[in-house]
Amino acid sequence: MDCMPAGMELFPAGNDDQWTLIKGVIEQSDYYLVVLGGRYGSVTEEGVSYTEKEYEYAVELGIPVMGFVPADMDEIPVGKTDKNDASAQKLDEFRVKVQKRMTKEWKNAEDLGSKVTRGLMHLIKNHPRPGWVRGDQAMTSETKVQIAELESKIAKLEKQEIETGKSAASEIDRSFAHGDEEVEVTLVRKGYDIDYEMIEEHGVLKYTWDEIMEALGPSMIEEVDEPSLRKTFNRHMLSEIQADPEGWRSGMTGESAVISDKSWGSIIVQLRALRLIATGTKKRTVSDKAVYWKLTPAGDDYLVALRAVASSARAHD
Structure with a gap:
């Protein structure tokens, strides 16, 4: 769909701490899609999963978000679900939070792919965002010429404004009280x-x-x-x-x-x-x-x- 995904698994290794890196990627993203499965995932020191923390940060920034949740949690194989009751409870609470906004339910991989495609098309249509362009297309020769022309016009207008201001204020208006009054x-x-x-x-x-x-x-x-x-x-x-x-x-x-x-x-x-x-x-x-x-x-x-x-x-x- 001519989009560049920035999933966690694609993040490069760096010297920044993990959350600082994640925030930077989210801040540069146009949309945020969250896919829930059967596990709550790795958690921060505060006990909140990185996925939930990401989601809340995207919402805080006002980035358009869409959630994709399992249609039937019981259909997920046991080996792909949380064995810890506390984690399972947190996942349920997170799913409820996500479902308060725009969500789609998915049944299997093929259904999920279809739902993500249609969901992203909906976001792009109803919430246009800046997007990305190639570096060599960001500043074309035509754009450079237009900018140069505009800068020239601005300079002329500023000069005229200054000259007009000087001529208008070259003498005081003695019709108002002044001097020894x-x-x-x-x-x-x-x-x-x-x-x-x-x-x-x-x-x-x-x-x-x-x-x-x-x-x-x-x-x-x-x-x-x-x-x-x-x-x-x-x-x-x-x-x-x-x-x-x-x-x-x-x-x-x-x-x-x-x-x-x-x-x-x-x-x-x-x-x-x-x-x-x-x-x-x-x-x-x-x-x-x-x-x-x-x-x-x-x-x-x-x-x-x-x-x-x-x-x-x-x-x-």
Whole structure:
């Protein structure tokens, strides 16, 4: 049937322990067929037969499975059945487990061959799987050409996207509040009093948008994740409070300042609206769920104008 069986008797000898080898073969298989006879088979250290352990692993992986069980256990010759009552009991329990899924009963070798053929055809039709191809057919010359063409198109589109982004963010949008216009930032300040009890106080700080840009901008010259950016602003607020503690409780130790979610969201939205920042574009690992921010060309120019120091000679001229 143009299939490659991977039965236990075909496994090569290797340095890996037996179960590791078996798992690897199952993981690479498209279908799992289990044929039950009159014996439970060799068991693992846990007392479970390798066949049952294989079956459970295939089910766990979601591989389509089909079982083939004897139509009449009494017809199996005594020499081909378990003489141990405990093993016979485990075989009965395993057979019940297998019969909860798709199964066929077989009477003899010829009947089994016929049932396996029809069963496998059913699985292939109703549960299509990747299958295998010859190595020399996996990458044809036509496929290579198609991939090259697609890569070329992707490169062009990425270039266009970058150029479009640069032109769109080459100047800030001055229709939104910026520069010396002020915004109130709400925060929570925490610390410990003389008795080492936690103190928490809520307050407000006023900043101009230029001050916010000066505080955050340097961190976004290269792409930075939002949690780190937010911590930078928290440290900036704490420094402001410590430099001018009027209106805040004194005598605290272990201080920290945390901007409210609402104020932080407003800052990010405003800087985006001004076209000063944009989301990062570098590729990250799948596990990295953080949002990254970076300065736009307009944001970089704006920051330089804010932070750069003019030459004294030029200023004198």
